Amino acid sequence: MIRNVFINAGSAVEIDRHFDKGFKALALEAFRRLESSYGSVEPDTLVISSMAPESMSEQIGIAGVIADHLALRRLKVFRVEMGEASGLAAILTAYSLVSSGLSKGVLVIGVEKVSEYPVSLIAKVYSMIGDSDYTGLYGISPASEAAILAKIYMDRYGYSYEDLFKWPVLMHKNAVKNPHAQLRFMLKSDSYKDSPIISEPLRLLDAYPFGDGASALYISSMPGDTAVEISGVGSSNDSCDAISREDPLFFRSVRESFDDALRMAGIGRDRVKYIEIHDSYTPYAYIVLESLGLVERGDAPRKISMESSSIDTTYVNISGGLKARGHPWGATGIYQTYEVFRSLLGEAELSDSYGAVQSMNGPGSQSYSVIMRRVR
Amino acid sequence: MSAKPQAGIMGWGAYIPLYRLRASEIARIWGYDDSVVKSLWIEEKAVGGVDEDTITIGWEASRYALMRAKIDPGEVGAVFVGTESKPYAVKPSATIIAEALGIPPQKLASDLEFACRAASEAMRISVGLIASGMIKASLVIGADTAQASPGDVLEFTASSGGAAFVIGDPSNSVAIIEDSYSYITDTPDFWRREGFPYPEHGEAFTGEPAYFSHIMNAVKGLLDKSGLRISDFDYVIFHQPNGKFPLQVGSKLGVPREKILPGIVTPYVGNTYNGSALLGLARVLDMAKPGSRILLAPFGSGAGSDAFSILVLDRIEERRALAPTVDEMIKRKSYIPYGEYVKVRRKIVKA
Amino acid sequence: MKDSAPRIWRMRNNLYRIRYSKCKACGASFYPARASCIRCSSRDVEVRVSLGLGTLVEYTVLYQVPARMQDNAPMVIGVVRLDEGFELYGVIVDADIKDLRKGMRVEAVLRRLRVDGSSGLITYGIKFRPVIGAAHGEGSGRG
Ligand SMILES: [Zn+2]
Numbered sequence: 001m002i003r004n005v006f007i008n009a010g011s012a013v014e015i016d017r018h019f020d021k022g023f024k025a026l027a028l029e030a031f032r033r034l035e036s037s038y039g040s041v042e043p044d045t046l047v048i049s050s051m052a053p054e055s056m057s058e059q060i061g062i063a064g065v066i067a068d069h070l071a072l073r074r075l076k077v078f079r080v081e082m083g084e085a086s087g088l089a090a091i092l093t094a095y096s097l098v099s100s101g102l103s104k105g106v107l108v109i110g111v112e113k114v115s116e117y118p119v120s121l122i123a124k125v126y127s128m129i130g131d132s133d134y135t136g137l138y139g140i141s142p143a144s145e146a147a148i149l150a151k152i153y154m155d156r157y158g159y160s161y162e163d164l165f166k167w168p169v170l171m172h173k174n175a176v177k178n179p180h181a182q183l184r185f186m187l188k189s190d191s192y193k194d195s196p197i198i199s200e201p202l203r204l205l206d207a208y209p210f211g212d213g214a215s216a217l218y219i220s221s222m223p224g225d226t227a228v229e230i231s232g233v234g235s236s237n238d239s240c241d242a243i244s245r246e247d248p249l250f251f252r253s254v255r256e257s258f259d260d261a262l263r264m265a266g267i268g269r270d271r272v273k274y275i276e277i278h279d280s281y282t283p284y285a286y287i288v289l290e291s292l293g294l295v296e297r298g299d300a301p302r303k304i305s306m307e308s309s310s311i312d313t314t315y316v317n318i319s320g321g322l323k324a325r326g327h328p329w330g331a332t333g334i335y336q337t338y339e340v341f342r343s344l345l346g347e348a349e350l351s352d353s354y355g356a357v358q359s360m361n362g363p364g365s366q367s368y369s370v371i372m373r374r375v376r
Numbered sequence: 377m378s379a380k381p382q383a384g385i386m387g388w389g390a391y392i393p394l395y396r397l398r399a400s401e402i403a404r405i406w407g408y409d410d411s412v413v414k415s416l417w418i419e420e421k422a423v424g425g426v427d428e429d430t431i432t433i434g435w436e437a438s439r440y441a442l443m444r445a446k447i448d449p450g451e452v453g454a455v456f457v458g459t460e461s462k463p464y465a466v467k468p469s470a471t472i473i474a475e476a477l478g479i480p481p482q483k484l485a486s487d488l489e490f491a492c493r494a495a496s497e498a499m500r501i502s503v504g505l506i507a508s509g510m511i512k513a514s515l516v517i518g519a520d521t522a523q524a525s526p527g528d529v530l531e532f533t534a535s536s537g538g539a540a541f542v543i544g545d546p547s548n549s550v551a552i553i554e555d556s557y558s559y560i561t562d563t564p565d566f567w568r569r570e571g572f573p574y575p576e577h578g579e580a581f582t583g584e585p586a587y588f589s590h591i592m593n594a595v596k597g598l599l600d601k602s603g604l605r606i607s608d609f610d611y612v613i614f615h616q617p618n619g620k621f622p623l624q625v626g627s628k629l630g631v632p633r634e635k636i637l638p639g640i641v642t643p644y645v646g647n648t649y650n651g652s653a654l655l656g657l658a659r660v661l662d663m664a665k666p667g668s669r670i671l672l673a674p675f676g677s678g679a680g681s682d683a684f685s686i687l688v689l690d691r692i693e694e695r696r697a698l699a700p701t702v703d704e705m706i707k708r709k710s711y712i713p714y715g716e717y718v719k720v721r722r723k724i725v726k727a
Numbered sequence: 728m729k730d731s732a733p734r735i736w737r738m739r740n741n742l743y744r745i746r747y748s749k750c751k752a753c754g755a756s757f758y759p760a761r762a763s764c765i766r767c768s769s770r771d772v773e774v775r776v777s778l779g780l781g782t783l784v785e786y787t788v789l790y791q792v793p794a795r796m797q798d799n800a801p802m803v804i805g806v807v808r809l810d811e812g813f814e815l816y817g818v819i820v821d822a823d824i825k826d827l828r829k830g831m832r833v834e835a836v837l838r839r840l841r842v843d844g845s846s847g848l849i850t851y852g853i854k855f856r857p858v859i860g861a862a863h864g865e866g867s868g869r870g
Contacts, residue, residue: 428839
């Protein structure tokens with residue numbers, strides 16, 4: 001018997017360079033905040049999503065260490081790692097544990113220490129999200145791949161760099177209102193002029209900032225007093241690199257995972273009124289929106305509303321996105337899900353509609369989607 | 377002349393890195409008067425890029441040599457790398473180059489060191505191996521990323537580059553190695569101690585008792601042995617630590633300038649050490665008409681010289697266009713300032 | 728951590744040449760080589776070695792280079808379309824940034840990929856540079 005799965009509670013720690021906190025302290029802080037907003041929880045399962053604790057914190061078996069630090073016992077303990085999509089992969093894991101009946105209450109904590117080392121070392125670790133034997137070893141970094149896709153995008157659809165820079169401006173504007181966002185300041189439409197180039201044409205302001213964070217969710221089979229139901233989940237994969245695909249500007253796995261989640265929820269994409277997407281680099285925001293089928297191919301930069309942060313009737317990245325909320329790697333999917341959860345509970349406008357989260361590792365190399373709605 | 381040619385040059389290839397440092401730039405940095413540059417006849421030198429070394433340079437030259445030799449890498453029974461700038465002190469460069477070229481394990485492979493003439497000796501070794509029937513073809517590589525202590529007069533010329541030759545069956549060769557002769561003594565004109573990055577040298581002592589004496593003895597030995605005279609040669613190529621020395625040794629041997637100039641590359645690319653005379657040979661093979669006879673006399677400090685008599689065959693015409701010429705590579709260049717040179721040649725000590 | 732000798736040894740065939748897959752069912756070529764076709768899923772694929780000649784179709788100049796690549800900064804990362812009909816990402820060397828243009832002919836060359844400190848291993852692999860000599864980039868008979 002398949003059980004319904006609910007998100008009962010969530011929390012997020014401000015994303016920042018937490019030089020004074022290790023992953024244990026961050027995870028504990030997320031857990032405390034969850035309990036202080038909801039009351040104490042009694043999970044029988046702990047799922048930790050974290051991308052690179054081996055490289056950044058010299059830690060293997062991070063979930064067991066966190067379980068011990070939180071003094072939680074008699075737990076099924078897992079760590080889920082799928083690169084920068086680890087967070088949403090962890091949600092799918094928690095979903096399947098609860099829906100199968102194997103777990104009744106799953107505490108999911110996404111936690112990542114990113115700012116432990118100089119930028120070049122962080123960039124090196126982040127370069128390991130692709131096929132290391134192909135791209136990583138040669139220094140072909142995710143930023144350079146995003147830059148190449150940006151140039152192909154601009155070339156094919158006739159956009160200038162300035163046209164694309166809309167996105168960072170919008171994300172910074174949104175992040176100002178998000179209490180746990182890392183970059184809570186506005187950008188001007190020409191701010192890029194003072195921003196160093198990381199991989200031409202992309203500048204530092206086109207990339208997510210490096211920051212640490214932790215975010216927690218309590219997922220269970222009991223709806224409780226107020227709850228958001230996970231109505232659909234989906235996942236798919238593609239080549240690690242984008243250039244060997246028939247069309248590098250269409251992230252097939254993003255579409256497939258979203259379609260699967262919609263089908264499971266039994267709705268059309270028009271019912272999704274709010275989505276958090278994976279915009280690690282400016283061009284990916286547009287390619288993802290188009291791959292999701294929310295806007296025609298090549299139209300995203302034109303159609304995104306700077307006033308309402310929406311495409312048609314769907315709000316996009318109210319949080320500020322990876323670009324400005326931040327992207328603490330394995331924790332990001334948990335932050336995204338928490339943000340949609342919080343809005344579905346808090347925003348009257350969204351009370352009768354669906355929210356969604358899209359996450360991916362690399363340029364749509366592996367993709368995950370979650371669709372949810374408020375049920376109480 | 378010996379009775380019967382026993383080996384030939386089947387293919388030749390050269391490689392000169394893209395980057396150039398002007399001699400005037402070195403003079404400006406270290407406070408030399410331009411007259412010093414003039415006295416050496418050095419205009420500019422080739423500088424290997426940050427990701428280039430003897431192995432990558434040797435690979436490039438070898439690839440071109442194999443293209444011109446038109447043989448399967450499987451037929452190469454020996455790979456010799458003559459170099460004094462081995463990327464690894466222990467671990468052969470030859471194995472890496474051979475593997476990357478697809479030369480199978482059933483072969484000889486080693487790095488030879490004799491200052492600037494190790495590759496020249498490898499040519500003589502190869503002639504012996506082929507004549508004996510031990511192997512069918514040998515790949516001889518002379519390549520260096522020559523070191524020079526910053527500010528030393530050597531820095532004007534020490535450069536990066538190389539040449540490679542497939543030595544093999546004379547009946548499928550572009551030129552015949554008719555005869556050869558070596559002359560070697562213990563002469564400490566130039567040396568580099570184990571673990572130290574830069575060589576030292578005896579300044580004027582590198583001239584008369586070293587370069588001139590050894591080359592002249594090798595050439596005279598070859599002439600005596602073969603019965604040939606200087607006038608039998610159309611081209612004469614000497615080791616060229618600078619532009620002036622080969623002309624001077626030529627004049628001592630009674631070689632007209634115009635027979636030496638075609639084989640002179642050092643003023644334009646610097647002294648590539650093991651590639652030095654061999655790049656000159658590659659350039660001459662790029663232009664020599666069938667029937668031309670070439671006198672080649674490399675020199676290595678320490679010290680020794682080999683003299684070769686090489687006769688160009690008709691087949692050379694059809695092989696020339698199969699790979700880029702030395703002149704194409706001399707013309708392909710990008711100037712860098714001294715600061716970039718010290719960075720890419722790893723002269724800056726970093727954490 | 729030190730670079731692994733077994734890893735570099737194991738990878739040498741893939742580092743020193745461009746090995747790609749050719750699908751015998753649908754004819755597609757793709758890189759890196761895989762066990763089945765990324766277009767039609769046929770298992771009937773074979774590994775081939777490219778001759779290493781191709782065309783630069785897109786590129787970026789990377790300034791934020793990962794650790795251990797700093798000496799190479801800025802790095803030119805290109806998309807190269809090999810003459811055998813597949814595309815890959817490759818590091819482009821020996822090209823002045825202002826001379827880079829789409830459509831330029833490039834060829835595969837052996838270069839240092841990275842160096843493990845002053846005592847560890849040097850890893851060699853394929854990068855691309857503009858072909859030397861106009862006449863030498865057009866044919867397909869060299870590699
Ligand atoms: Zn196929």
